[in-house]
Amino acid sequence: EEEGSDDEGEPTATLEEVLIAWDALSPIKVGGVDVEPGRIYRAVASRFGEDNVERTGRWGDVAGSLGVSEKDAEDLRRGFLKAKAAVARAKRQAAASTAKEHDGKRPSSSALAAPVARHSKKFKQGENAVQAVVASLQARTGRSTKDVLLALHLVTGEYSRALLYLLATPRAPVGFPLWMPEQDAFLLESADRGDIAALSALSPRFSLADIEARLTYLRTLRSRVNPAS
Known part of the structure; x- marks a missing residue:
């Protein structure tokens, strides 16, 4: 899975970014149940901080916080990386579109x-x-x-x-x-x-x-x- 990264921190998202990311995500199986990667991403990032989870490998903790069996933690990890990659792609696409259409200035x-x-x-x-x-x-x-x-x-x-x-x-x-x-x-x-x-x-x-x-x-x-x- 492409992890995607954003060295510029957490910029305010444009509506274009959100729409692109929304359409880019599809459900994955977690313990046999379809779960949107975006939901996993939000839960992980809000509860533990995305960098902290990735660096310390606390996916068992994440599973527990979401009410998911610890044996399904690998599914959560894959879903998180899939969502993160989609967001990173959305940011890159939106940045390119914004620069082209607005001469590098943030759109009104x-x-x-x-x-x-x-x-x-x-x-x-x-x-x-x-x-x-x-x-x-x-x-x-x-x-x-x-x-x-x-x-x-x-x-x-x-x-x-x-x-x-x-x-x-x-x-x-x-x-x-x-x-x-x-x-x-x-x-x-x-x-x-x-x-x-x-x-x-x-x-x-x-x-x-x-x-x-x-x-x-x-x-x-x-x-x-x-x-x-």
């Missing part, structure tokens, strides 16, 4: 919206579903659209295509960082079990327990870096 919000808008028909049904959830959460929490969308991003742990479409519109911010839990922790909004249940419907690959575990992890991170929170 309107430019980022263009490739997503081309997929608007595919997004429409999902967009309506997301808008319904956002409206419900706004009514229950009194939060702004921006706050609710940030919370959606954090607790689902993934960018749904519908959410990408919303992020490319003037109603919401464009371009969140990918796999940066320390920064995400500062943005974490409070969510009761009803909110989490509503959000789990938005991300069918993640169970209620998965989302609650992510929330717990992010809150723990926030308490470490900002004890007063």
Whole structure:
């Protein structure tokens, strides 16, 4: 498997990058069950840090944290490397495209919206579903659209295509960082079990327990870096 590397750290991902990476990944078998490599990558990177896992070989720990048998740790390792390679390819492709189309300058919000808008028909049904959830959460929490969308991003742990479409519109911010839990922790909004249940419907690959575990992890991170929170 190509591992892929990014010597420049963790740049903010463009919408093009995310779409390319989304389409590049396909499920692998982990203990006989199909699991998206991207989910493994996010779980590994957020819980242990991708460099730490690769350098120390803690794949048994990763398996345990995901509720997977330790004997399937090799499947997790392969899935992680497959996802990492896809992200690295996406970053290289997006960088080349951005340099060509924008003379090396980072594209504006309107430019980022263009490739997503081309997929608007595919997004429409999902967009309506997301808008319904956002409206419900706004009514229950009194939060702004921006706050609710940030919370959606954090607790689902993934960018749904519908959410990408919303992020490319003037109603919401464009371009969140990918796999940066320390920064995400500062943005974490409070969510009761009803909110989490509503959000789990938005991300069918993640169970209620998965989302609650992510929330717990992010809150723990926030308490470490900002004890007063």
